Amino acid sequence: MAGPEITWYLIVSAILFSIGTLGVLLRRSPLIVLLSLEIMLNASNLALISFARLHGGHDGQIFALAVMAVAASEVVVGLGLIVAVSRRRLTLDVDSFRVLRG
Amino acid sequence: MIQGAWLCLFAPLAGAFAITVMGDSITRRTAGWISTLSVFVAFAGAVVSFVGLLGESPGEREHLSTAWTWLSTGSFKIGMTLLVDPLSVLMMLIVTGVGGLIVLYSIGYMDGDPEERRYFAYMSFFVFSMLMLVQAGNFLLLLVGWGLVGLASYLLIGFWHERAEAVAAAKKAFIMNAAGDATMALAFFVLIWQTGTLEFAEAFVGAEGMSSTLLNLVALGLLGGAVAKSAQIPLHTWLPDAMEGPTPVSALIHAATMVTAGVYLIVRAHPLFELAPSIQDLAAGLGALTLLVAGFIALVQTDIKRVIAYSTMSQIGYMFLGVGLGAYGNGMFHLMTHAFFKALLFMAAGLVIHHLAGEQDIRRMGGVRRVMPKTFVAFLVGSLALVGIPPLSGFFSKDAILASALASGGYGQLLFAAGLLGTLLTGLYTFRLFFVVFLGRPSELVLQHAQGSHGRPEEEDASRTHGKTAHGETASHGEGPWTMTVPVAVLTVLAVIGGWLQIPDVWHPFSDWLHDVAEPLVEPSVTQDLVASALAVGLGLVGVGVAWLFYGARSRELPRVAGVRHALEHKLYFDELYDLVFYRPAVWMAGVWRRTIEEPLIGGSITGVSLGARRAGGVLGETQTGYLRSYALAIAAAAAVLVVVFLAVQ
Amino acid sequence: MGNFLVWAVWLVAAFACLGSGIAVVSFTNAFYSALALIGNLGSLAVLFLLASAEFLAAAQVLVYAGAVMVMFLFVIAYLGDTAGLPFRGGGPSWVSVGAVVAATAILVEVVVAIGLKAGNALSSVDEIESSFGSPGEIGRVFLTDHLLAFEITSIVLLIAAVGGVILGTRTRAEDELDAQGAAGQETYGRA
Numbered sequence: 030m031a032g033p034e035i036t037w038y039l040i041v042s043a044i045l046f047s048i049g050t051l052g053v054l055l056r057r058s059p060l061i062v063l064l065s066l067e068i069m070l071n072a073s074n075l076a077l078i079s080f081a082r083l084h085g086g087h088d089g090q091i092f093a094l095a096v097m098a099v100a101a102s103e104v105v106v107g108l109g110l111i112v113a114v115s116r117r118r119l120t121l122d123v124d125s126f127r128v129l130r131g
Numbered sequence: 132m133i134q135g136a137w138l139c140l141f142a143p144l145a146g147a148f149a150i151t152v153m154g155d156s157i158t159r160r161t162a163g164w165i166s167t168l169s170v171f172v173a174f175a176g177a178v179v180s181f182v183g184l185l186g187e188s189p190g191e192r193e194h195l196s197t198a199w200t201w202l203s204t205g206s207f208k209i210g211m212t213l214l215v216d217p218l219s220v221l222m223m224l225i226v227t228g229v230g231g232l233i234v235l236y237s238i239g240y241m242d243g244d245p246e247e248r249r250y251f252a253y254m255s256f257f258v259f260s261m262l263m264l265v266q267a268g269n270f271l272l273l274l275v276g277w278g279l280v281g282l283a284s285y286l287l288i289g290f291w292h293e294r295a296e297a298v299a300a301a302k303k304a305f306i307m308n309a310a311g312d313a314t315m316a317l318a319f320f321v322l323i324w325q326t327g328t329l330e331f332a333e334a335f336v337g338a339e340g341m342s343s344t345l346l347n348l349v350a351l352g353l354l355g356g357a358v359a360k361s362a363q364i365p366l367h368t369w370l371p372d373a374m375e376g377p378t379p380v381s382a383l384i385h386a387a388t389m390v391t392a393g394v395y396l397i398v399r400a401h402p403l404f405e406l407a408p409s410i411q412d413l414a415a416g417l418g419a420l421t422l423l424v425a426g427f428i429a430l431v432q433t434d435i436k437r438v439i440a441y442s443t444m445s446q447i448g449y450m451f452l453g454v455g456l457g458a459y460g461n462g463m464f465h466l467m468t469h470a471f472f473k474a475l476l477f478m479a480a481g482l483v484i485h486h487l488a489g490e491q492d493i494r495r496m497g498g499v500r501r502v503m504p505k506t507f508v509a510f511l512v513g514s515l516a517l518v519g520i521p522p523l524s525g526f527f528s529k530d531a532i533l534a535s536a537l538a539s540g541g542y543g544q545l546l547f548a549a550g551l552l553g554t555l556l557t558g559l560y561t562f563r564l565f566f567v568v569f570l571g572r573p574s575e576l577v578l579q580h581a582q583g584s585h586g587r588p589e590e591e592d593a594s595r596t597h598g599k600t601a602h603g604e605t606a607s608h609g610e611g612p613w614t615m616t617v618p619v620a621v622l623t624v625l626a627v628i629g630g631w632l633q634i635p636d637v638w639h640p641f642s643d644w645l646h647d648v649a650e651p652l653v654e655p656s657v658t659q660d661l662v663a664s665a666l667a668v669g670l671g672l673v674g675v676g677v678a679w680l681f682y683g684a685r686s687r688e689l690p691r692v693a694g695v696r697h698a699l700e701h702k703l704y705f706d707e708l709y710d711l712v713f714y715r716p717a718v719w720m721a722g723v724w725r726r727t728i729e730e731p732l733i734g735g736s737i738t739g740v741s742l743g744a745r746r747a748g749g750v751l752g753e754t755q756t757g758y759l760r761s762y763a764l765a766i767a768a769a770a771a772v773l774v775v776v777f778l779a780v781q
Numbered sequence: 782m783g784n785f786l787v788w789a790v791w792l793v794a795a796f797a798c799l800g801s802g803i804a805v806v807s808f809t810n811a812f813y814s815a816l817a818l819i820g821n822l823g824s825l826a827v828l829f830l831l832a833s834a835e836f837l838a839a840a841q842v843l844v845y846a847g848a849v850m851v852m853f854l855f856v857i858a859y860l861g862d863t864a865g866l867p868f869r870g871g872g873p874s875w876v877s878v879g880a881v882v883a884a885t886a887i888l889v890e891v892v893v894a895i896g897l898k899a900g901n902a903l904s905s906v907d908e909i910e911s912s913f914g915s916p917g918e919i920g921r922v923f924l925t926d927h928l929l930a931f932e933i934t935s936i937v938l939l940i941a942a943v944g945g946v947i948l949g950t951r952t953r954a955e956d957e958l959d960a961q962g963a964a965g966q967e968t969y970g971r972a
Contacts, residue, residue, distance in 0.1 A: 032787030032831055035906060039895050041795050041828070045802050047888040052806035054764055054880030058866040060811050060857065064818050067849075068802050071825050074837075082832045085907030087922040090834050090914060091930060094923075097837075097844060098934045102941030104849050108856045109948030116951070121863050123759045130757025760876045767883040774890040778897070 038079035045072035057123050059114075063107045070100045132183025133196045136215045139176030139223055140262050143169045147255035150248055159247035163238035166251035170234050170258050174227035181220050189647050192217055195268050202271070209329060212268030218648040221463065222265035222395055229387045229470050230258050232618035236478055237379040239614035240485055250290060250377070257283035261388050265395060270319055270329040273396070277315065277356065280389050281308040287384060288376040300372035307369045311359025318352025321345055335402040343407070350407035353400055354414055361393030361447045363421045368705050370444055374436040378481035381436055386443050386477055387470035394450045394466055398459045398649050405457075405652070412542060415455025419549040422448030424703060426556030430563065431699045434491050435480050438564045442517065443473055445553060449532050452550060456543055457652025458535035460642030464633055465528035467641075471629045472516035472525055475622040479510040482611050482619065483568065487580050493564065498573030502581045505616065507569050509623045514565050516626045518558045518671040524630030526668065529554070531633065534655035534663040543653075547663070554667045558674020566682040791831055797824040811857045811865035815850060822846040834914040 049072060052065025074093045081089025115121060146169025150162045157165070184192050197210035234254050241247050260283050264276025282305075289301030319329060325345060326337030338346065357363075362370035362385075373385050384390070397404060397414060404411040422445040429441035446469050453462030483499055483506060484491055500507040516523040519530060533554075536547035573581065633641040642651070655663070698704065756762075797820065804817035822845050829838035912918055923931045 031784050032791050036895055037791070037795075038828065038832060040892060041798065043888055043891040043895070044799055046891070047884040048799070048802040048806055050767055050884040050887065051880060054760055054767060054884070055877055056806065056866070057760075058811065060853075060860070061806075061814055061865060064805050064811075064814050064853070067818060067845075068805060068821060071822065071845075074841075075825060075828060078829055078832045078834045078837060081834065082909070082913075083906055085909050085913075087913075087918060088927075090837055090919060091922055091927045093834070093837055094840065094919070095930050095934045097840060098938055101844060101849050102937050102944075104852065105941045105945040106948065108852060109945050112856060112859065113948055115860055115863060121860065122866060126759060127757035130755060758876065760880075764876055764879045764883060767887065768879065771883050771886040771890060774887065774894070778890065778894055 035079050035083045039076060042072045042076040042079065045069075045075065059107075059111050059121055059123055062123060063104065063111075066107075067100065067104070070096060132180050133194060133213070133215060135176040135179030135183065136196065136213050136220075136223070136266060137176075137198075139173040139180065139227065140213065140259065140266055142172040142176065143255040143258040143262065145169060147252045147259060150252040150255065154248070157248070159244075160238065160242075162248040162251045163234075163241070166255045167231060167234045167238065169255050170227055170231040173258065173262065174224070174231050177220065177223035177227050180215050181224060184215065184217060184220055189643075192647060197268070207323065207327060209269055209271045212272065212330075213266045214268035214331070215266075216648055217644050218395075218398060218463070219265050221467070221644070223262060225467055225470050226258065226261050226265065226388050229474050229622075230261075230383055232621055233379050233383040233387070233474060233478070234258075236382075236481070236615050236618040237377070239612040240379055240481055241377060242612070246290075250287075253283060253286045253290070254379075254383070257287065257384060257389075261392070264392055269331060270322070270334065273399075274312070274315060274319065277360070277392065278312055280384075280392065281305060281312065281360075284308070284373070284384050284389055287380040288373045290376055290380070294375065296372075297375040300369070300375040304369040304373050307366050308359050311356040311366060314352040314355030314359075316352075318349045318356075321349050321352070331399070338403055338406055341406075346403070346407045347410055350400075350404050350410035351413075353396060353403065354410055354417075357393030357396045357414070357451075358417060359393075360396075361390045361451070362444050363393070363417050363448060363451060364424060365705075367421065367425075367444055368702070368709060371432075371437050371440050371702070374434065374440050378436065378477055378484060381440070382474045382477035382481070385440065386473040390443060390447055391450070391466050391470070394447065394454055394462055397451070397454045398463060401454070401457075401459060401649050411455050411457070413455075415452050415542075415546055418448040418451025418453075418455055419546045419553075420448070421445065422452065422553040423549055423556070426553050426560060428699050428702050429560040430556070431696060433494055435483070435493050435496075435564065435568065436477070436491055438493075438560060439473070439476050439480060442476075442557070442561065443469075445557065446473065446517070449529060449550065449553070452546055453532040453535060456535055456539045456546070458532060459649035459651050460633075460639075460645045461528065461531040461535050461651070463645060463649075464641050465525075465532055468516070468524035468528040468626075468629045471622055472513045472523075472626040475509060475619065475626050476513040476517065478615070478619050478622065479506050479513060482506045482509075482615060485611060485615070487576060490576055493567050495576045496568045496574055497571045497577060498569070499577055500569040501573050502577055506619070509619050510565060510569065512623050512626055514561045516630075517561050518675065519554060519667055520671060521664075521668065522627075522630070524626055524628070526664070527630035527633055530660070530664040530667050531655075533667050534660045535651070535653050537659045537663050538653050538655040551666055551670055555670040555674045558671040559678050562675045562678035563682050566678060570683060787831065790827065794824045794827040794831070797821075798828065809865050811860075812854070814865065815853050815857055818853075819846050819850050822850065833909060836914050836916045836919045838914075839916075 046069055049065045049067075049069030052068065053062050056062055056065065074096055077089040077093040077096070079089075081087065081093075111121065119125075143166075146166050149169075150157070150165055153162075194215040195212055196215065197212040200208055200210045202209040234251070237250070237254065241250055244250065257280060260276055260279035262276075264273055264280060267273035267276055285301045285305040288304055289298050291297050322334055322338070323329060325341045326334050328334055328337065338349070341349075355366075359366040370385060370390070374381055376384075397411075404414070425441045425445035425448065429438050429445070432438045432441060446465070450462045450465050450469070453459075453465060483496070483503065486499075486503060486506075487496070490496070512523065516525040519525040521527075533547060533550050536543045536550055539546075633639050701707070801817045801820040801824065805814045805821060808814045808817065822841060826838040826841045826846075829835075829841060
């Protein structure tokens with residue numbers, strides 16, 4: 030194929046995935062955590078597309094579409110939660126949700 | 132006949148079971164009648180067996196009846212086996228006959244006690260256990276009966292369990308009997324080891340091949356059990372304390388039946404004892420020692436029941452003396468007559484106690500004759516029989532034993548002398564009791580109860596005895612309800628005529644009856660019989676006379692030999708000795724073990740386990756931080772590890 | 782020449798993707814993070830195109846960058862100042878260290894895995910037709926080979942929609958809080 034080989038796509042996907050992981054684990058605002066989660070999902074989408082291109086089958090792309098749909102649903106629910114939390118005048122800080130401690 | 136024996140055994144058990152199961156739904160009186168009826172049915176069964184045996188010729192009178200095999204390991208089998216032979220039928224008749232009369236008497240004596248049903252269930256259970264003991268066809272069932280009568284004794288001594296003394300006495304009796312049970316069990320172990328069986332006949336045959344040391348051990352073990360159960364020295368201290376139980380219990384268990392089980396055991400196992408003659412001599416010696424010691428102690432007792440208890444101990448000493456020298460028939464004869472007159476004495480004493488609303492101290496009694504003339508007669512008959520005055524029953528049986536002692540060589544003659552001294556003592560303490568209680572002017576207490584005013588006395592006495600109520604029948608009603616007076620009357624008659632079953636050299640159906648079961652080792656000659664009788668009666672009358680001097684006419688003061696009196700009042704310090712030698716070391720050792728082993732090791736390990744679990748839980752709980760980010764980190768770390776795993780697996 | 786162009790476009794898109802990713806994670810202002818994510822999604826769409834997934838590139842821009850990110854921006858606007866929070870402060874430090882370690886570990890492992898496979902399976906790219914990633918092809922595969930995935934995905938979307946509506950309803954407690962005014966903020970749980 031023209032351009033870089035599949036390997037390069039996969040490396041980009043891996044780096045993007047780790048960036049997303051760092052964002053999820055290091056940020057305290059739930060909104061930013063959701064954004065980082067989106068990055069992780071997109072990274073895996075990229076990997077799926079690349080493998081579909083490699084094997085010449087459509088399965089990877091279908092999977093990526095499904096992932097996109099699920100990610101969108103998850104964002105809906107996550108944003109709904111964040112809005113509900115803020116409506117109760119609670120702090121939007123992931124570290125302050127410690128009820129499960131113990 | 133066999134069915135008669137099975138009926139005899141199980142009727143009292145059925146009675147006890149029925150009373151227990153029906154509980155509160157039957158009245159207390161009904162419980163008493165159920166119990167009495169069950170024992171009389173057992174008596175009927177015993178009579179049937181007896182008649183059946185009578186019809187057979189002497190050589191055939193041994194029947195073993197096995198209901199099922201109870202225990203079977205390898206070649207060792209034990210069956211639920213009953214033995215119907217002259218000896219067991221004799222004991223069955225005594226136990227159920229005298230027992231039935233006593234249970235009937237209890238209906239009147241225990242009337243008004245709130246826990247009557249429990250009492251009667253226990254009494255029926257006791258009769259069953261005793262029958263199991265005497266009817267057992269092998270040593271193991273005998274041991275079962277042995278243990279069960281110990282249990283029944285414990286339950287009945289401690290019947291009034293709110294009294295601390297009763298509970299302590301019950302424990303004491305049970306523990307001392309347990310020592311005897313242990314020696315018996317050891318003897319049985321040796322028997323099984325050497326002969327491989329516990330059936331009577333086979334064990335006796337097999338025992339002939341055992342070494343003399345082992346035979347002595349077996350006999351000693353059996354003797355240990357007999358000594359504990361029959362309250363002979365050195366295991367005798369429980370019997371006086373056992374008087375804490377109700378008087379009918381004392382009559383039945385601690386006079387007529389259970390305490391005679393030791394004598395029965397020796398007669399039943401006499402082949403084993405004959406193979407270990409030194410142990411048999413030891414038994415006779417212990418009997419002689421006991422009859423003297425008990426006689427001396429009885430001289431200074433002030434509780435009416437305790438005097439009679441020591442008298443029982445003494446008379447059983449006579450029985451041990453007899454069977455220890457091989458006079459099995461005479462020993463059993465004395466067992467039977469003793470059951471009659473001792474139960475009579477206890478029951479007559481019970482009539483007095485019942486009339487005086489629970490008072491048992493003879494120093495507060497006196498002149499009871501005026502108030503209870505019929506009881507006076509009954510007690511007199513019993514006392515005369517006990518001392519051995521002809522033609523009452525005790526005369527024939529006790530003198531037969533003494534004659535056998537005289538005929539048994541040097542050792543026997545030494546014991547004969549002891550036995551003669553014993554008759555002097557018997558006359559002395561028996562009639563001391565009789566004169567103090569019945570003769571003279573009525574004491575204050577007696578007068579109070581004669582007029583039927585029982586407001587105050589019951590309160591004073593309630594602290595000393597169980598709160599017995601209803602002696603509703605006042606003096607005008609006679610000396611007690613018919614349920615109490617009729618058995619006393621029956622036993623009075625038996626105490627008179629019971630001895631006429633065996634008049635030496637004239638007719639002896641009794642010893643003939645037992646001859647095939649236990650052939651006596653010694654047969655006294657006519658001369659020896661007459662000599663023994665003359666000396667015994669003479670000394671007995673001397674004892675009565677001395678008692679009259681000091682207690683009857685109250686003409687002389689008692690000689691004060693302070694040290695002796697003190698020692699006798701403390702029962703020769705046996706209790707203190709046992710306390711020092713057994714009780715204190717045991718308690719000390721238990722304390723030591725509790726501190727060094729129980730608390731640190733066992734208690735500590737249990738708490739250690741729980742503490743460790745809690746600490747582990749606490750540590751694991753640290754992982755539940757509650758931070759979302761740490762949970763997410765855990766997932767990420769796990770993913771990292773898994774990637775490595777997948778790579779490695781490829 | 783064509784190859785060079787492809788390479789150039791690829792490099793630009795890749796760097797833009799990674800750069801905007803780092804930007805998303807680093808900005809304190811949530812608005813800027815969301816904008817950076819839009820950039821990320823755009824560059825990813827370019828990469829999809831280069832990998833012959835045309836339909837997916839279009840879907841990415843339309844759905845993700847178009848709808849999802851707009852939703853994000855609406856919420857950020859609603860939340861206002863409370864939306865973004867920096868890294869540290871509060872929470873245990875070992876989480877931060879562990880996070881960096883874990884992320885680096887994953888990256889290294891995946892790169893190693895790719896490296897191990899390179900030269901074998903990853904070098905032989907299959908030949909494809911020109912209509913490989915076209916909507917027609919995707920549609921056909923969706924409705925024949927992967928029909929089940931299609932149906933389940935639609936159910937998931939339905940559930941999310943219902944969930945979103947439920948989460949969005951106002952409760953009485955919130956009305957009371959509004960009535961009290963926005964006086965102070967409560968903290969939640971045992972901090």
